[in-house]
Amino acid sequence: MELVKRTYYWWNKWTGYSLLILLLVATPLLTIFFKIFDSPGDSWKHISETLLWGYFQNTVFILIGVAFFTFLLGVSTAWLVSNYEFPGRKYFEWLLILPLSFPGYIMAYTYVGLLSYTGPIQSFLRNNFDITFKGPLIDLMNLPGTIFILSVTLFPYVFLISRTSFLQQSKSLQEASFLLGSNRFQTFFKVALPMARPAIVGGIALASMEVLNDYGTVKYFGVNTFTTGIFRSWFSLGDSTTAIYLAAILMIFVFTILYLESWQRGNRQYASLKGTHKPTVRLEPTKPKQFLYTSICLVIFLVSFLIPFFQILHWVSMTYQKVINQDFFLLIYRSFTLAAITGVVIVILSVILLYTLRLSPFKWIKNITKISTLGYAIPGAVIAVGIMIPFLAFDKWVYNTFLTAKTAGLFLSGTLFALVFAYVVRFMAVGYNPVESGFQKIGIHVNEASRLLGSRSTKTLFKIDLPLIKNSLVSGVLLVFVDVLKELPLTLILRPFNYQTLATKTFDMATNEMIAESSNAALIIILTGIIPIILLNRLINKKIG
Amino acid sequence: MSILSLTHVNKKYSQAKDFAVNDVSFEVAEGEILALVGESGSGKTTLLRLIAGLEHPDDGVISLSGQVIVEGKKSVPAHERKVGMVFQDYALFPHLTILENIKFGLDKKLPNKDEVAEETLRLVGLKEDFSKYPHQLSGGQQQRVALARAIAPNPKILLMDEPFSNLDTVLKDQVREEIRQIIKKTGITAIFVTHDTRDALSTADRIAILHKGYLQQIDIPKNLYEHPVNAYVANFFGKLNVMMATPTKDGFYTSFGFISDPEASKYHEQVRITFRPEHGEVVQREGQQLIGRIAKASYFGDHQIVKIADSEGKRVSIRTNPGRSFDGQDRAHFFLWKYCIEEAF
Numbered sequence: 001m002e003l004v005k006r007t008y009y010w011w012n013k014w015t016g017y018s019l020l021i022l023l024l025v026a027t028p029l030l031t032i033f034f035k036i037f038d039s040p041g042d043s044w045k046h047i048s049e050t051l052l053w054g055y056f057q058n059t060v061f062i063l064i065g066v067a068f069f070t071f072l073l074g075v076s077t078a079w080l081v082s083n084y085e086f087p088g089r090k091y092f093e094w095l096l097i098l099p100l101s102f103p104g105y106i107m108a109y110t111y112v113g114l115l116s117y118t119g120p121i122q123s124f125l126r127n128n129f130d131i132t133f134k135g136p137l138i139d140l141m142n143l144p145g146t147i148f149i150l151s152v153t154l155f156p157y158v159f160l161i162s163r164t165s166f167l168q169q170s171k172s173l174q175e176a177s178f179l180l181g182s183n184r185f186q187t188f189f190k191v192a193l194p195m196a197r198p199a200i201v202g203g204i205a206l207a208s209m210e211v212l213n214d215y216g217t218v219k220y221f222g223v224n225t226f227t228t229g230i231f232r233s234w235f236s237l238g239d240s241t242t243a244i245y246l247a248a249i250l251m252i253f254v255f256t257i258l259y260l261e262s263w264q265r266g267n268r269q270y271a272s273l274k275g276t277h278k279p280t281v282r283l284e285p286t287k288p289k290q291f292l293y294t295s296i297c298l299v300i301f302l303v304s305f306l307i308p309f310f311q312i313l314h315w316v317s318m319t320y321q322k323v324i325n326q327d328f329f330l331l332i333y334r335s336f337t338l339a340a341i342t343g344v345v346i347v348i349l350s351v352i353l354l355y356t357l358r359l360s361p362f363k364w365i366k367n368i369t370k371i372s373t374l375g376y377a378i379p380g381a382v383i384a385v386g387i388m389i390p391f392l393a394f395d396k397w398v399y400n401t402f403l404t405a406k407t408a409g410l411f412l413s414g415t416l417f418a419l420v421f422a423y424v425v426r427f428m429a430v431g432y433n434p435v436e437s438g439f440q441k442i443g444i445h446v447n448e449a450s451r452l453l454g455s456r457s458t459k460t461l462f463k464i465d466l467p468l469i470k471n472s473l474v475s476g477v478l479l480v481f482v483d484v485l486k487e488l489p490l491t492l493i494l495r496p497f498n499y500q501t502l503a504t505k506t507f508d509m510a511t512n513e514m515i516a517e518s519s520n521a522a523l524i525i526i527l528t529g530i531i532p533i534i535l536l537n538r539l540i541n542k543k544i545g
Numbered sequence: 546m547s548i549l550s551l552t553h554v555n556k557k558y559s560q561a562k563d564f565a566v567n568d569v570s571f572e573v574a575e576g577e578i579l580a581l582v583g584e585s586g587s588g589k590t591t592l593l594r595l596i597a598g599l600e601h602p603d604d605g606v607i608s609l610s611g612q613v614i615v616e617g618k619k620s621v622p623a624h625e626r627k628v629g630m631v632f633q634d635y636a637l638f639p640h641l642t643i644l645e646n647i648k649f650g651l652d653k654k655l656p657n658k659d660e661v662a663e664e665t666l667r668l669v670g671l672k673e674d675f676s677k678y679p680h681q682l683s684g685g686q687q688q689r690v691a692l693a694r695a696i697a698p699n700p701k702i703l704l705m706d707e708p709f710s711n712l713d714t715v716l717k718d719q720v721r722e723e724i725r726q727i728i729k730k731t732g733i734t735a736i737f738v739t740h741d742t743r744d745a746l747s748t749a750d751r752i753a754i755l756h757k758g759y760l761q762q763i764d765i766p767k768n769l770y771e772h773p774v775n776a777y778v779a780n781f782f783g784k785l786n787v788m789m790a791t792p793t794k795d796g797f798y799t800s801f802g803f804i805s806d807p808e809a810s811k812y813h814e815q816v817r818i819t820f821r822p823e824h825g826e827v828v829q830r831e832g833q834q835l836i837g838r839i840a841k842a843s844y845f846g847d848h849q850i851v852k853i854a855d856s857e858g859k860r861v862s863i864r865t866n867p868g869r870s871f872d873g874q875d876r877a878h879f880f881l882w883k884y885c886i887e888e889a890f
Contacts, residue, residue, distance in 0.1 A: 207674030363559050445636035448599050451624045453698060460624075463649075467640050 014457065018368050021349050025372045025425050028386025029251075034390060036248050041241035043233060051224060055246070058143065059225045059253065062218075063208055065147035066154060070207045073304075074158025077297055079188060082166040085282040088383050092297040093163070094537040099304040100156045101529025103486040103503070105216020106522045108149045109510040110308040111140055112220075113315070119312065141221045147216050152304040154207040160536075161203035165196035184283065198265045205261040212253055213379040215489035216507055226250040227489060230381040234493065240389055247382040298382065309526070315519035323520045332524060335502040339484035340415070342423040343477035346431035349424065350476065354439050355430070356464070358447060359457055373429040376385040380426055384493035387422050388413060398464060413494035419494045424492060427483050431476040438472025439465070475535060482529050547859060548570035548734050549596065549702055554605030554615075556591055556758075565591040565759035566602065566767065573702075573736065579763075580749035581738045582781070588758040589738045593704050596736070597630055598623035610701050629700030629733075633707040635691040637679040643690050644675040650698040665697040666690070669727055684711055692724065695732055703728065705737035709744050721748050742782055746770075754778050772885070779819060779885075786825075786861040790818045790886075797886075800855035801835035801879075808886065820884035825863040827851055827879045834878045837861075842871045853877050 080086070081093050083526045099107075113119055115137040125131040140148065169192060177187040193200075215227045226246050233242040285293070353369045375383065391412035398411055412418055446468065450460040466473070495504060502521040509518035549572065556566040566588045573579050581589040594600040596607060598620060607615040609628070614621040629650075638646050648661035655661065666675060669689040674841065679687055686707070695703055708724065709717050725748050728735050739745055745752045746766045753763040754777075762774045773779035790797035792812035796805040799818065828834060837853035840860055849867045852860045863879055871877070 266862075355724050443634070443636070445632045445634055446638055448597075448623070449630065449632060449636040449694075450638070450649065452597055452599075452626070452628055452630045453694070454627070454652075455649070456624050464638055468638075 005423070006469035012359065012457070014352065015365065016361055016447060017352050018356040018365060018372075021353060023370050024421075025375065025428060027390060028383045028425060029374075029378065031386040031389050032244055032251065032382065033441045035241065035244045038244070040245060041233070041237075043237045043239045044242045044245060047229065047233065047242055047246075048098065051068070051229060055226050055229050058218075058223055059212070061143055062146055062150065062223075062225065063211055065144070066150045066211050067204050068202045069147065069151035070080060070155040070158045070204060071200065073155035073300060074160075074528075075162050075193075075196075075204065077300060078159050078162040078166055079192070079223075080297060082095045083184065083519070084187075084290075084293055085281060085284045086154060086293040088294050088297065089282075092301065094534065095301050095305070096159050096297065097156045097533050097537060098301075098530060099153050100533055101482075102153050102305070102308065103488065103525060104150055104153045104210075104214050104221060104526065105488060105507060106312075107153050107308055108217045108220050109506075109515045109518065110311050110522075111145075111149060112136070114308065114311050115140065120314070134523050137533050143223055144215055146221050146223050148210055149215060149221075150207075154210055155304070157206045157210075158200060160202035161206075162196050162200050165199035166192060169195055175439065195276075201261055201264050205257050207258050208326040209254065209377050209379075212250060212257075213381075213489065215381060215492070227379060227381050230385060231489070231493070234388075240385070243385045244389070245378075247385050250379055250382055254379070312519040312523050312526070315516040316523050319517045320520055323517050328520065329343055329498055331502060331521065334500075335485055336481075338423075338480040338501060340419070340477070342420050342484045343431060343480035345420065346424055346428055347435060347476040348482050349428065349472050350432040350435040351461075351473070353437055355457075355461055358439060358444060358465075359409050369432075375425040375434045378426065379495050380422075380487060380490035381493065383422050383425050387418060387425070388494065391418050414494075414496050416496060416499075419491065419496075422490050422494050423480075423484050423487065426487070427433055427480050430483050431480040434472045434476040434479065434529050435469065438469035441472075442468045448472070475532070478535070479532050482532050483526050485528055492509050546575055547573045548610050549573040549736075550606075550608050551592075551596075552606040554592075554595060554602045554607060556588075556595060556600065556602045560739070564588075564758045566595065568728070569605075569758075569760045571753060571756075571760060571763050573734060575734055576729075576732050577734055578725065578748060578750045579736045579770075580745035580747045580752045581736060582740070582742060582752055583755035584740060585711055586757075587755040589740075589755050590706055592755070593630075593706055593736065593738050597628050597704055598626050619855070627698070627701045629654060629698065629703045631688070631691045631695050631703070631708055633703040633710060635679075635687045637687060637690055637694070639679055642676050642678055643671075643673070643682070646679065646690060647694050647697050650694060652698070652700050662693075662697060665693045668696075669693045670723065685716055688712070688720070693729065696727075696733060700733070703733050703735040705735065707739060708737055709739065709741065717744075718747075723821035724748065754781060771883075774885075776817075778817065779821075784822050785819050786822065787817055787819050788859070790815060790816050792816060799835065800857060800859060801837050801861070803833075804835070804881065805833065812886070812888065814888060817887040818881075818884050819887060820861075820881050822850060822862045822864040824883040825861070825879050825881050827853075827863055827865050827869070827877050829878070831878055834880045836876060836878050839871055839874060851877060853879065 007273065026460060077092070077096055081096070089196070093310075102110075114121060117133070119137075121137055122133060125133075139145065172188055173191060173195070177191045178184075182190060214225075218225050219228055219231070229246045230250070231245045233239045233246060284290075293510070300311065329356060330463050349372075353372055357365050357369055358515050395411050442465070446464055447460055450464045451457065455463065488507055490506070491501055491504050495501070500508070502525050506518045506521040506525070509515070551572075552570050552571075554566055554569045554678075555564055557564045569592065581592060583589045589598060595602050596609075598614070601618075601620055602615060604617070605615070606613060609626065612621075614626055619775070638649065639676045641649065643666070644659070644662055646713065647665060648658050651658045663675065666689075669692050671686060671689045673682060673686060676782060679690065688711070691729065692705075692708075695705075695882070709721060712720055721744060737744075737748070749766065751763060751765055752769055754761040756777050762769060762778045764772075769778060770782050773782070776785065777786045788799050788801065790799045790804070792809040792815075794810045795807060796809050797816065797818065798802055804818070837855050839851060840854040841852040843850045843852075844867060847867060849865045849869060851863050851865055851871065853863060
């Protein structure tokens with residue numbers, strides 16, 4: 001028989017690209033893993049003896065507090081809007097997601113400003129009723145304050161995910177519960193909540209990752225956690241090994257949460273059981289109850305978004321003439337470019353990873369893609385340290401080998417390349433998920449049909465797959481764009497010297513007692529953050545409706 | 546001459562416990578229409594995807610028109626195989642017009658691509674405006690486009706995955722015949738997968754029966770129906786009665802009585818006698834016939850099924866004409882004019 005060209009079916013250029021991406025994305029974690037075996041730095045003894053226990057206590061306390069309050073706020077509002085009809089319900093469905101557009105650190109400055117001596121509440125009371133307070137109305141610059149700020153900005157994760165879960169629960173299951181004699185309240189605790197548990201815990205885990213990532217809020221409030229510890233050892237003490245040690249401990253928290261989350265989820269897939277996925281017909285409660293439900297949602301919305309948002313608008317109206325100048329536009333231009341480039345890079349890499357999996361659906365390739373998107377769980381400070389160390393070493397090597405003192409410069413560390421690289425590691429999952437669902441939606445058959453008609457995999461990708469998932473690609477870029485714009489800790493460590501983004505500028509101004517001025521940049525971050533939230537909500541409604 | 550041959554092909558999915566395709570070997574002759582028939586999970590679709598190059602076997606050799614396309618871990622990629630495929634969901638490119646869909650697979654160097662595409666569309670009987678998009682067509686029309694797209698590049702073999710499953714019963718009979726004619730007109734070799742035996746019997750030249758990844762039997766429809774190699778294959782094409790029998794030198798003793806048959810002398814152990822309901826006949830007279838108690842008579846309009854039980858309550862079904870009445874009758878005599886003998890072990 002004639003021999004024809006044959007190749008190993010499991011090897012093609014796509015699997016090669018994917019391995020390469022994995023290697024790059026895993027750099028920061030590998031760095032931390034290998035560096036942990038170095039002997040401890042000078043300040044480790046000092047930190048471990050005096051500060052470590054405090055870091056630990058604060059971190060755990062904040063985690064538990066935020067988990068509790070995000071659960072309370074998120075699940076209760078989700079249950080109300082998915083099961084009852086009351087005035088404004090339709091609007092609260094998406095209004096209650098808006099707090100996500102507030103980065104924690106901006107919420108923190110805003111509330112401190114709101115409650116301060118010169119803030120609107122105290123001024124109003126003083127001017128109209130002659131009531132004066134010493135210092136702020138409520139002191140937020142402490143642990144409970146941190147928990148409050150992080151909870152009001154992060155509860156939408158739990159709200160969103162439990163609402164989706166409640167809406168997807170089979171109508172007949174709830175009806176069965178009613179027929180068996182349970183009222184709505186009992187049904188909630190005995191049927192709906194246990195069924196939604198895997199999803200709800202998933203939402204809380206997501207919020208917990210954000211808590212561990214947070215630097216701006218805790219730094220501003222003067223609460224010491226592992227993140228602030230990493231910054232302190234890196235910037236103030238110049239001790240990279242100690243930073244690595246702290247990063248490693250922080251990663252133990254991350255992996256514990258990830259493990260607990262996947263353990264509790266097990267193999268359960270309650271929500272996708274067969275049955276009508278139409279939501280239960282919403283009950284119309286009595287007028288007083290309707291009033292109560294509207295009030296609950298309204299108060300939560302006012303506190304978590306509208307009041308701080310108006311405070312920011314007020315500050316902007318006071319200061320915009322001073323702040324908005326050429327430099328400010330340069331700042332916007334820079335931040336937007338950085339965010340857009342990151343978005344495009346992430347979507348391209350996601351397409352490569354997912355296309356490899358599409359062509360060769362092997363288990364090991366699935367694992368590669370899974371690991372490549374793990375960055376969302378790694379706190380920004382950890383990624384920054386894990387990238388800075390190999391990059392500094394590389395620059396040092398280049399400097400020693402090729403250059404004289406005159407031509408010396410930075411090649412990788414302290415460049416925009418390092419910053420984009422870190423963003424890619426951290427936000428891979430954000431762009432990956434929409435691309436993945438895009439591919440899932442169009443199915444594999446169109447791709448197979450094209451290849452059977454003689455088009456190579458690359459041609460198929462450009463002629464069939466990509467045109468069909470255009471919208472997913474755009475939303476992938478957009479979602480990454482917004483996250484990059486908000487990002488603070490990574491940017492602070494890795495940005496080139498004196499390079500400012502909207503986020504770092506807001507942070508710098510606010511920490512330098514220029515809260516009102518900082519709100520101009522903050523407003524742009526918040527407004528851009530609102531766009532994808534509205535898109536996201538539409539997507540969820542379409543999927544379920 | 547065989548155009549496709551599979552030799553000891555094995556395939557196991559990584560999560561699965563059992564093989565999806567288990568040591569399957571067969572050949573397909575040029576111009577032949579072969580139906581792969583089996584229940585869901587029998588491995589029929591996997592087999593089709595192995596031939597297409599969309600999956601890779603763990604083991605075995607596949608060759609297509611004289612070329613080895615799969616051998617061990619090496620294989621010719623799907624886009625170089627020149628295999629046409631019609632997917633169950635048609636997989637038409639939604640962002641391309643009908644004409645563009647057809648032209649997609651045509652050789653770039655072909656000078657008169659539009660003509661070839663239009664000609665193929667006319668061949669499959671599509672009279673719609675070719676600048677329409679797939680979603681503007683009905684299901685039946687989409688299927689014609691899918692067929693045209695697969696055969697336009699003149700593939701070495703045409704594969705069809707459940708081609709009739711999305712059509713309603715009325716349309717199905719018509720489409721089956723049309724597709725058979727189109728395939729025969731082009732002279733292309735075709736393999737199609739189906740779970741419906743009527744599709745296979747009416748459309749295919751030969752039928753391969755798969756069960757749990759094993760190839761049970763591959764033969765022309767008549768032989769499969771009349772000489773099934775085992776009970777699984779036999780059951781696949783309708784109800785099959787089974788009764789145990791003890792051979793003597795001039796016949797078989799069964800629980801319903803004696804069947805005289807000189808063949809019986811060839812057997813020494815207990816045998817299984819299998820027959821289809823239409824291969825038995827209920828008669829009025831007594832004599833050299835089998836006898837049993839009438840357990841149930843069910844009326845089906847164009848025929849009647851009588852269930853006859855032996856002394857232990859075991860039942861066989863016999864088909865009779867619908868006009869026959871069994872009212873007030875307790876016992877029935879019947880004989881078999883066609884049956885199979887299998888050694889029972």
